[in-house]
Amino acid sequence: MSDIERLFATYHATLVRYLTRRLGDRDWADEIAQETFVRALREEHLVNERAWLFAVASNLVRDEARKDIRRRKHLALLAEEHREAHYEAPDVTLERALAAADARHALDALAERDRQALLLKEEGLEYTEIAEILGIAVGSVGTTLSRARRRLAETYEAQVAARAERGHHAAS
Amino acid sequence: MPRPEEGLIHAWLDGQLPPDEAARIEQLAATDPEWQAAVAEARGLIAASSRILASLDHAPSGVIPEKKSVQPAWRVPQWAKVAAGIVLVAGGTVLVTQRANPPELSTTPVVKSTTGTADAPTTATPTVALISPRVASAKKKTAVVATPTAHQVSDAAAGGKEENAIEPARAVNAPVVEMRPKLEVADQAAPTAAGGVAAMRTVGTATLTARAAEPAASEAQAAPKMRRAAPPPAPASMKAVGSNCFRVREPRATADAGIIMRLAHADGDTLRLESEQGTSGLRAWIVWRDSLGYGAMTTTEGKGAVAIVATTTGCPAP
Numbered sequence: 001m002s003d004i005e006r007l008f009a010t011y012h013a014t015l016v017r018y019l020t021r022r023l024g025d026r027d028w029a030d031e032i033a034q035e036t037f038v039r040a041l042r043e044e045h046l047v048n049e050r051a052w053l054f055a056v057a058s059n060l061v062r063d064e065a066r067k068d069i070r071r072r073k074h075l076a077l078l079a080e081e082h083r084e085a086h087y088e089a090p091d092v093t094l095e096r097a098l099a100a101a102d103a104r105h106a107l108d109a110l111a112e113r114d115r116q117a118l119l120l121k122e123e124g125l126e127y128t129e130i131a132e133i134l135g136i137a138v139g140s141v142g143t144t145l146s147r148a149r150r151r152l153a154e155t156y157e158a159q160v161a162a163r164a165e166r167g168h169h170a171a172s
Numbered sequence: 173m174p175r176p177e178e179g180l181i182h183a184w185l186d187g188q189l190p191p192d193e194a195a196r197i198e199q200l201a202a203t204d205p206e207w208q209a210a211v212a213e214a215r216g217l218i219a220a221s222s223r224i225l226a227s228l229d230h231a232p233s234g235v236i237p238e239k240k241s242v243q244p245a246w247r248v249p250q251w252a253k254v255a256a257g258i259v260l261v262a263g264g265t266v267l268v269t270q271r272a273n274p275p276e277l278s279t280t281p282v283v284k285s286t287t288g289t290a291d292a293p294t295t296a297t298p299t300v301a302l303i304s305p306r307v308a309s310a311k312k313k314t315a316v317v318a319t320p321t322a323h324q325v326s327d328a329a330a331g332g333k334e335e336n337a338i339e340p341a342r343a344v345n346a347p348v349v350e351m352r353p354k355l356e357v358a359d360q361a362a363p364t365a366a367g368g369v370a371a372m373r374t375v376g377t378a379t380l381t382a383r384a385a386e387p388a389a390s391e392a393q394a395a396p397k398m399r400r401a402a403p404p405p406a407p408a409s410m411k412a413v414g415s416n417c418f419r420v421r422e423p424r425a426t427a428d429a430g431i432i433m434r435l436a437h438a439d440g441d442t443l444r445l446e447s448e449q450g451t452s453g454l455r456a457w458i459v460w461r462d463s464l465g466y467g468a469m470t471t472t473e474g475k476g477a478v479a480i481v482a483t484t485t486g487c488p489a490p
Contacts (some may be wrong), residue, residue: 021228024471094422094430096230097478098454101471105229105453122225127188142178142188149217150178156224167431169488 004041009140011053012037014123018054021119022061032060051129054120058133098163106156114148121145176210185214221288415484418445420456420469423481430480432488443467445482458482 006133012033019029036057082103111132121129127141136144183189184197200207247471421430433456443465449452458465458480465482 017229021225024228094425094478094480096227097469098431099227100230101453103224104471106224107228118221118227121186122222129184137345140179142181142183142186145186146178146182147213149182149214149221152221152224153217156220163431165188166488 004037007040007049007053008037011050015053015057018119018123019057019061021107021122022115024100032057035060048129048132050125051132054123054125054129055133058116102156102159102163105159106152109155110148110151114144114151117141117144118148118152173204173206176200176204176207178214181207181214182212182218183214184332185211225284252379415486417485417487418458418482419485420445420480420482421478427483432485433482434487456480 015036016026016029016033019032020026023029023032036053039056040046040049040053043052049094100140107118110118117130117134120133125133127138131138134141134144180189180193180197181201184194184201187194189197197207201211202208416435418433418435419427419430420433421427429456431447433447433454435443436446436455437444441460443458443460445456445458453469453471454469456467456469458467463483465480467480467482468477469480471479
């Protein structure tokens with residue numbers, strides 16, 4: 001097994017999951033993951049391959065130009081699709097979509113550094129790796145994560161409660 | 173006893189503390205009620221975070237549909253297309269023989285005008301004479317999608333990947349631009365042979381004049397021809413919808429399920445809805461037909477997509 005095959009087998013699934021959570025779009029996550037592995041191919045030697053892969057993927061996500069292009073194309077095609085009225089119901093329930101929207105809202109409410117630390121930890125990265133990717137001291141990763149987790153949970157609960165309240169008003 | 177440090181507790185629960193530090197926290201968590209409570213809360217937050225983030229894993233792939241070929245609302249019979257072709261040749265021949273300056277007519281202006289794309293905007297002036305307002309509108313929208321901004325162009329120049337990201341949009345939209353003007357020409361020429369000759373004569377005149385040295389005169393000549401094209405369908409009146417609030421649900425759900433959304437924008441019979449009070453981060457597009465809306469709902473970032481139906485309902489009290 002070549003190095004790139006080993007890298008792919010070891011990290012592709014976690015990298016795509018990290019990116020999917022970060023972006024909310026599986027197709028886009030796949031694209032960024034592929035680009036990350038392509039860049040890994042060009043590197044002769046990676047000291048900490050996991051930290052390197054996640055750092056490169058995070059940098060690619062920050063490329064706002066790509067994001068804008070993608071969003072514009074996505075919205076244009078969505079609008080075209082709606083006009084044509086040819087729908088195939090995706091296998092996603094409304095409840096699941098609402099839960100995902102609440103989670104997305106809560107995640108977006110976090111500061112960028114907190115959000116990234118949280119998502120990287122969820123993929124099993126060590127504190128030293130998170131500190132390296134974010135450029136912060138190892139000792140502050142725990143504080144960053146505790147703040148991120150608390151804010152995520154509180155925002156999510158508030159979002160769910162607000163939606164339930166609106167549903168109650170609408171029904172009465 | 174030191175007060176509980178939340179960051180330290182999370183690091184301990186994540187297994188990221190050195191052994192001696194971990195042993196100290198473990199001791200505190202076992203003996204001090206305040207630390208016990210803090211550890212229990214931290215465990216809850218870690219579990220809740222994982223659960224919340226896991227709900228993001230269901231982001232669907234393939235929600236962007238493959239581009240279907242655009243079918244016009246009307247169809248031109250095959251015989252009419254053939255007739256239009258004959259008339260086109262005849263009309264062109266008549267014009268060529270009547271013109272005093274043959275070199276200007278040796279090019280193929282009509283063909284160029286009908287195959288203009290967003291990537292070849294140099295024939296924009298003659299095309300205006302051929303297409304209806306509806307087609308012009310479609311062409312304009314396509315150009316907006318396909319044409320990168322200066323910022324994007326600089327990004328594309330900096331790295332080849334950005335350039336690739338632009339290309340699919342061009343490829344997807346190009347057929348829309350190429351197809352409709354051709355059909356428009358056939359439509360104008362179709363009704364009768366005599367009418368077709370007249371139509372093509374006017375089209376040809378407008379086109380050829382547009383290629384001459386006086387663009388202002390060509391526009392003045394082209395304007396009346398545009399009024400001859402079929403008008404776009406009249407948009408449905410929003411008064412017919414009757415409410416600004418809609419109950420949005422999945423097609424399989426019962427009629428009283430779903431959420432309430434408010435009308436944000438109407439473009440003919442295509443409506444854009446937003447979640448009531450704008451806090452839950454959802455929006456939807458529906459097409460209104462016979463007291464029922466069909467469409468899709470996404471997050472405000474345009475991510476994810478769920479097929480929905482919508483019915484009017486009373487707006488909740490603010």
